[in-house]
Amino acid sequence: MAEVSRRNVLMAGGALGALGALGAAAPAHAKTPWTWSPEGSVAGAGAGADPRWVWDAEADPLVADLLDRGDVPRVNELLRTWKKNGQPLPGGLPADLRDFMESARRLPPWAEAGKLATAVDFNEKRGLYLGVLYGLASGMMSTVIPKEARAVYYSQGGADMKDRISKTAKLGYDIGSRNAYLDDGEMIVTCVKTRLVHAAVRHLLPQSPHWTGAADEDIPISQRDMMVTWHSLPTTVMRKLKDWKVPIPAAESTAFLHSWQVSAHMLGIQDEYIPATWDEADSQAEQVLDPVLAATPEGVKLADILLNLGSSVDGGILSKPILGAFTRFMLGDRIAGWLKIPREPIWDPLLRTAWGPFVAVREGLLPFPGAPEAYWTFDEFLRKAALLFLSEAKPISIEIPDTNRPS
């Protein structure tokens, strides 16, 4: 039983984790004043400006220029060969882009190799929960972050959600890999390419006829939006792990946070907005994430697409109810209701009663010799399988969009 549900969940889970990182427009009650202090950030100081009005001053004008010059298809073709963190940039890139990328690919001075290595231990032991959580907590949560849902829906990738999700799932996969930030890993490449993608969306989306009126601000993906989505990932994951009483050593918890702090920086979020500790993360999330969650027509459609991802394999007979039940279990009745997810008479009660004991047994076995390695092997297999399913076994290449959603 547990095997069946794990496989199905991971299949769509790795899948949906993707979505945790997508983006779109905010409801009126999202206008909470910004009072979070930069003293709680990794920078320890800063101007404290409301990040709603801050975007990416380096990447945005550069990518807007690339789009206006018609350089994007050529750049995408060149960047397809750039895969590993330690790999030199391909020759032939426009000089301004090359200079930017050389600087953007550098880890922040505060990145600590030791903590990043400890994060690997954490990912190794908790890979299964992370896959499920990125997919079904973060991924489904992204559909009730109105700005994210709308941006994703109306951007180029919104027309092919499976492809879109496989690309975002790649980020969740890369950050959880053993060599994430090392030279033979891919997380730095994924972040820098994503930073370029976001800059393109900031230029393109305001030109979409659907965007006018859908957004509170003219330009999407502000630094505040970035932090909202960021909290739907590590902050939400850590909240759930605590709920499930997963015992996490303090060093591993800090290290997991650190790997996400580094990713925030690499995605172009300013250090003064990146929380330094979990307490600071929680207080920022209470201000920026919790109050913005709401249903939108676009989010409901996206959620339905996500819940149907397994349909090509089982016609949705098993995967859809399981994914729906997991979503309800992770995010609660209120959000499940917004997303019009039906109650599941078998799966809902089963998850409520069986998930706690399942976690307890798995945690109970962890101290035994060989258990972390065995868990890693099994979880890694599922993570790879999920990614292969999503990408339809094609190489995943994150590309700069040059249009919005066609219709």
Ligand code: HEM
């Ligand atoms: C694309 C991750 C925040 C909107 C992507 C991609 C990744 C990603 C990996 C590349 C996938 C692709 O090429 O399709 C993240 C992460 C975030 C974040 C980790 C925060 C920590 C946001 C926010 C928004 C947003 C806040 C909007 C409010 C988008 C859109 C695209 C995209 C619209 C797709 C562009 C296209 O259609 O090709 N994001 N994202 N993202 N992101 Fe984000």
